[in-house]
Amino acid sequence: MPNKIIKSGLKLLENNIRDLFSNLLSLILRLCIISAIGLTFFYIFQWLAITANWKVVSSNVPLFAFGSFPSDQRWRPSLWIISLLFLSIFTLIGPNRKWLRRILPFAWISTIPIGIYLLSGGLGLLPVASRDWGGLSLTILLTGCSFLLSLPLGILLALGRQSKLLVIKHLSSLYIDSMRAVPLIAVLFFGQLLIPLFLPLGVEVDRVWRAVLAFTLFVSAYISEDIRGGLQAIPNTQIEAAETLGLNQFQITFFVLIPQALRIALPALANQAIGLFQNTSLMAILGLVELLGVGRSLLANPEFIGRYIEVYIWLASVYWLFCTFMAILARHIEQRMAIDKPNLVP
Amino acid sequence: MDHIAVRTKKLSKSYTQGLYALDDISIQVDHGKVLVVMGPSGSGKSTLIRTFNGLEPFDEGEVNVLGIQIDSTYDERKIRKIRKRVGMVFQQFNLFPHLSILENITLAPIQVQKRRPIEAEEHAMHLLSQMGIATHSSKYPSQLSGGEQQRVAIARALALKPELLLFDEPTSALDPERVNEVLDVMRRLAKQGMTMVVVTHEVAFAKEVADQVLFMDAGKVIETSTPDLFFSNAQHERSRRFLNQIEKK
Numbered sequence A: 001m002p003n004k005i006i007k008s009g010l011k012l013l014e015n016n017i018r019d020l021f022s023n024l025l026s027l028i029l030r031l032c033i034i035s036a037i038g039l040t041f042f043y044i045f046q047w048l049a050i051t052a053n054w055k056v057v058s059s060n061v062p063l064f065a066f067g068s069f070p071s072d073q074r075w076r077p078s079l080w081i082i083s084l085l086f087l088s089i090f091t092l093i094g095p096n097r098k099w100l101r102r103i104l105p106f107a108w109i110s111t112i113p114i115g116i117y118l119l120s121g122g123l124g125l126l127p128v129a130s131r132d133w134g135g136l137s138l139t140i141l142l143t144g145c146s147f148l149l150s151l152p153l154g155i156l157l158a159l160g161r162q163s164k165l166l167v168i169k170h171l172s173s174l175y176i177d178s179m180r181a182v183p184l185i186a187v188l189f190f191g192q193l194l195i196p197l198f199l200p201l202g203v204e205v206d207r208v209w210r211a212v213l214a215f216t217l218f219v220s221a222y223i224s225e226d227i228r229g230g231l232q233a234i235p236n237t238q239i240e241a242a243e244t245l246g247l248n249q250f251q252i253t254f255f256v257l258i259p260q261a262l263r264i265a266l267p268a269l270a271n272q273a274i275g276l277f278q279n280t281s282l283m284a285i286l287g288l289v290e291l292l293g294v295g296r297s298l299l300a301n302p303e304f305i306g307r308y309i310e311v312y313i314w315l316a317s318v319y320w321l322f323c324t325f326m327a328i329l330a331r332h333i334e335q336r337m338a339i340d341k342p343n344l345v346p
Numbered sequence B: 001m002d003h004i005a006v007r008t009k010k011l012s013k014s015y016t017q018g019l020y021a022l023d024d025i026s027i028q029v030d031h032g033k034v035l036v037v038m039g040p041s042g043s044g045k046s047t048l049i050r051t052f053n054g055l056e057p058f059d060e061g062e063v064n065v066l067g068i069q070i071d072s073t074y075d076e077r078k079i080r081k082i083r084k085r086v087g088m089v090f091q092q093f094n095l096f097p098h099l100s101i102l103e104n105i106t107l108a109p110i111q112v113q114k115r116r117p118i119e120a121e122e123h124a125m126h127l128l129s130q131m132g133i134a135t136h137s138s139k140y141p142s143q144l145s146g147g148e149q150q151r152v153a154i155a156r157a158l159a160l161k162p163e164l165l166l167f168d169e170p171t172s173a174l175d176p177e178r179v180n181e182v183l184d185v186m187r188r189l190a191k192q193g194m195t196m197v198v199v200t201h202e203v204a205f206a207k208e209v210a211d212q213v214l215f216m217d218a219g220k221v222i223e224t225s226t227p228d229l230f231f232s233n234a235q236h237e238r239s240r241r242f243l244n245q246i247e248k249k
């Protein structure tokens, strides 16, 4: 009997000691982790605040925003970027009036021609050659133009791939599959170096538009696959209902299929837009001075030699900010447009 | 000839060889009459009424709808002519989820009949208030109950001012307490003299509204008779067995 008591007493002691040790161990581990994190943050902060020299960024903010756009004309790209910002906020808030919501897509589409007009000038504005476009405004222009052009092309390709006409079907498939089999940089090289060779003498397409063309050709192939996925997700009964109402093939496509396919494909399309925004930075290698291009040209300047880390941290933050913003905007639009979630429909 | 809305002659169709979904069907529906089609699952009821507006091509025989004759060659022009004059209501409503209720109803009148949008909207609102759902006009289909959606689907079909309405089990996907709100609308349409072909298992509705009941099994017409006769004294053993079964439910 006492034996048993001693045994259980020992057991209790053993448990206590084990607990103590494991507590001690986890305490030490915790301290280690916390101090490691703390140190890391301390060094990062120390570097950001003390070691780093942010002059390369702070004295060149207009360059990052506008490239070598004439300084007395900088209000033009500024106006454009600010209006884009306002439109985004307006979209996020979500206007309550139906007609306002209706014109929202058109407002977004119209920002592109307005942007082109503000940048290139003419019609009362001082013309600015596209070689002087640059920085963030060029990055946004490349993204916006290419995406806006790839969307209709992608829709046509998706419809083409489902066409009953075999020639169209195979041509679309061939185009889509070969574009998706080529790296983007190759298509961009093609646009910059080879397109001028194919054009007849005397016809010149500006570098910016050659880049937009190349991006459009590339991205439309991917967009068409996203939209094809959307088209396939639409139940056949929708087509039957539309046929029953006497709508013809074109009307069914335009009023029933495309709007639904676009809604279904929206998350994927937002992905494409964000990817495109980042991929425009490839044009820095091909001689456009967009956001990344400005950074590269600054690093080549003897005054800022060796300031890589500052420039790239700054650029990364700008890309991060814009991409995150685009993602938030896309998610918001997605929720507004959700067709199968009763409470989220406008 | 003028009094006939739908007539089929020796209509046959098979999806898989040797198995007939429709087997030598000859029927006739006069203008202003209501035909109720009954039969066990898979007997070919949907297939039959879907041949009337060209949703389902067939192999042999002919179909004459509102004086337009189609046969096994799928003549799209004739079929589109028929569709402009024939409405159809489906079991699953099949509303367009991305359009508001009002847009669902006005799409075809504006695009197909080229009516002025304002006029089409007025007509749509009139139909919606007849269905008792005018307050929902700016909502989206997913915000409505099944019964409300089906009434919208009926309004959508009526917006084209059809001369013939086809219903394929319009209440089968509804909660039991929602069935009557749809059947009431259909009763009213029948009273107004609308020509209708209705696939349904609602016995009370058939007794009250049908001018004729058609019973199908395995692609064949087993019997056609008045509802009084059919429900009290069905001629065929197969029909009686079917009626027993649905009475049990």
Ligand SMILES: Nc1ncnc2c1ncn2[C@@H]1O[C@H](COP(=O)(O)OP(=O)(O)OP(=O)(O)O)[C@@H](O)[C@H]1O
Binding pocket: B015, B016, B021, B039, B040, B041, B042, B043, B044, B045, B046, B047, B048
């Ligand atoms: N697309 C198809 N492919 C092959 N067979 C089919 C197809 N559609 C229908 N069938 C067959 O045709 C027959 C008739 O089908 P139908 O849908 O007309 O029946 P139904 O009487 O409407 O049945 P339910 O009461 O279940 O709706 C069935 O045997 C079915 O299996």
Ligand SMILES: [Mg+2]
Binding pocket: B045, B046, B047, B168, B169
């Ligand atoms: Mg059926």
